[in-house]
Amino acid sequence: xxxxxxxxxxxxxxxxxxxxxxxxxxxxxxxxxxxxxxxxxxxxxxxxxxxxxxxxxxxxxxxxxxxxxxxxxxxxxxxxxxxxxxxxxxxxxxxxx
Numbered sequence: 412x413x414x415x416x417x418x419x420x421x422x423x424x425x426x427x428x429x430x431x432x433x434x435x436x437x438x439x440x441x442x443x444x445x446x447x448x449x450x451x452x453x454x455x456x457x458x459x460x461x462x463x464x465x466x467x468x469x470x471x472x473x474x475x476x477x478x479x480x481x482x483x484x485x486x487x488x489x490x491x492x493x494x495x496x497x498x499x500x501x502x503x504x505x506x507x508x
Contacts, residue, residue: 426454428453438452438453
């Protein structure tokens with residue numbers, strides 16, 4: 412899947428990569444087939460891949476029974492343990508109100 416980028420923002424940053432001849436030829440061919448520059452092709456595909464990686468690391472998917480258990484835990488919080496109480500006290504001493 413190739414995402415074509417809109418030229419709506421200023422491109423102020425440069426990213427340099429090195430590759431072997433076979434990789435360069437393959438990227439050139441793919442960019443030509445999709446009618447975009449090699450820079451646009453590489454960037455759009457790298458961004459699509461980066462979005463998937465970030466989403467996989469920043470989103471949690473729960474099964475329905477696990478989600479219900481999570482909601483129940485939120486509704487019935489436990490009492491703070493001594494370590495948490497110590498952390499609250501230290502926080503209140505260090506942070507000005």
